[in-house]
Amino acid sequence: MAGKVTMADIAQMAGVTKSTVSRYFNGGYVKEETREKIRKAAEANGYSPNAFARLKARESGVVGVVVPSLNSTISGRVITSIDRYLREEGYETLIKNSDHQIQLELANIRRLMSLNVDGILISSISIVEEHRELLGNSPVPVVVLAQEYSEGISVVDDDYEAGFAMGKYVGETHPRRAAYLGVTEEDRAVGVVRKRGVLDGLKSCGVDSIRVLTGDYSYESGQNMTGQLLAEGGADAIICATDRLAFGAYRILHECGLSIPEDVSVAGFGGYDESTLLTPQLTTVKFDSYAVGYLGAETLLKCIRREPVPKKQVVSFQLIEGGSVRRP
């Protein structure tokens, strides 16, 4: 059976018209007998209708998901969760990667919109003006994940409270020279809100002078910032915006013969599985990324069905005490 088999082919084989085959696949009225003939013809050819040729259909049954990266632990969790939920609900998931490029993210969103998907889930790096324009007059519902989006619907981590909790936890050890290894402020959730939480948490314990460095999300960046910190005279407590950055810090501290937590306390955010394997185990905040994905998908389906949904949902976190922060 070379070439593509179409609905017309199946119709011919079953001795009916394609209207009927279409009805068969869309739950319309078809006599049991006819139904059986179509089933056989379809099965024999491994046929299933081309979802995207349903140009006129109200629903495509497809949901688009835009992610900032395909090789981050967190993205992996969020998207796995989304995918599972949607599949159970009978939807197909279409994934597009923005590879940390905002222009690509916008292009992906446009693409998905022009694809008559039923809705879009965006795990955004950073919301810029163009997003507002684009999402403002989207023909389909959009739910934003991980970043607040006041003009629309979003599901976010509790970055401020998590930051505060960690800041306080470390602040209670009364570090003399605290440091924060962060990321760009373009990423509001991590670069601004989380940082503010951490700084406020530290300040609540009277820790006032805090050295703040900024880099990107990579392991290398964690190493570089730590290296710079040491060159500047060091620190006795380093809070990192993500676990990956903390991994970089571990490596450099280790290489320089400094002990964790005796010489330097280290903490992160993420709760990656690997964090429990470090020696000492990393003290970190674990966000419920599966919940973010699940809630996001659930909320989007509600939007599609025109049910009411909350404008903003905040998921919880958990501070995991490892042994990387010196206790008083």
Add this chain to the structure above:
Amino acid sequence: MAGKVTMADIAQMAGVTKSTVSRYFNGGYVKEETREKIRKAAEANGYSPNAFARLKARESGVVGVVVPSLNSTISGRVITSIDRYLREEGYETLIKNSDHQIQLELANIRRLMSLNVDGILISSISIVEEHRELLGNSPVPVVVLAQEYSEGISVVDDDYEAGFAMGKYVGETHPRRAAYLGVTEEDRAVGVVRKRGVLDGLKSCGVDSIRVLTGDYSYESGQNMTGQLLAEGGADAIICATDRLAFGAYRILHECGLSIPEDVSVAGFGGYDESTLLTPQLTTVKFDSYAVGYLGAETLLKCIRREPVPKKQVVSFQLIEGGSVRRP
């Protein structure tokens, strides 16, 4: 601007017919002046043609990618690499997740086929009879990644040689009680070929009695198998089919107060970034997953362009010496 704007709308705004707009977007002849009008109208509306309505076009410019998981380090690397390569070549990537379920994998492949994508890249868990049927009369080119597929085109890791190298490396330490923590034989590449390599490598050093356990790919499975091994009387060298399994082994050995490598040597396969953070650093084999993705994508495009391609390509690996295997 509510609702979806279509090619007809743009045509009207530009004062031309949709044939011309179509030509504009497909590189046909359009007068510079007209070209400019269309460009403006399209831009003003953020319009780009619906890729999937090109029902008749020879090429959709879209390539489908099927992956077994969205939260594995290796999948993340492979897919990131594919995505980047294709984007540079002007193709769109559409990602579908099989979530380790073979039936879902087959469904994803069918879906993609019926979607008139230009080609499909499959990172398969395991090739079964249904794959052969399905791929045997695919209307579009298919390239299989990570698993050998003798009936078609594949790009694979050098599992046997990598296994042999690691088996030999550990064998040279003359373990008395060696063990291999593996995965199901349904996964030919890892479950059969890699294992055979390891066992042959060990045997080449005269290590003959090897306890082989089988589990799944999870951290927990690594813990369970190691627990079982200890209950059976232990081992002084454990080779794990993946780094993740090795992480589980580390955890249990650590909990039982056994030292690596003094009491037990541990080795893995994968070369995850996190492996370098363990104490001691894990001895592992790093496959070039970026190369697998890159070569796979390149090969697929060649198939699409009807250029000749090798039936099978094998990418290299690298044995990374950590400190987790006792040296003689």
Add this chain to the structure above:
DNA sequence: CTGAAAGCGCTTACAG
């Protein structure tokens, strides 16, 4: 319960 016909958003020879 099923068919004939018009239409979805796009492409492609074929004229001009």
Add this chain to the structure above:
DNA sequence: CTGAAAGCGCTTACAG
């Protein structure tokens, strides 16, 4: 260089 028309694979009122 551009338009009119037929067609891609599917859906949807509307008849019957």
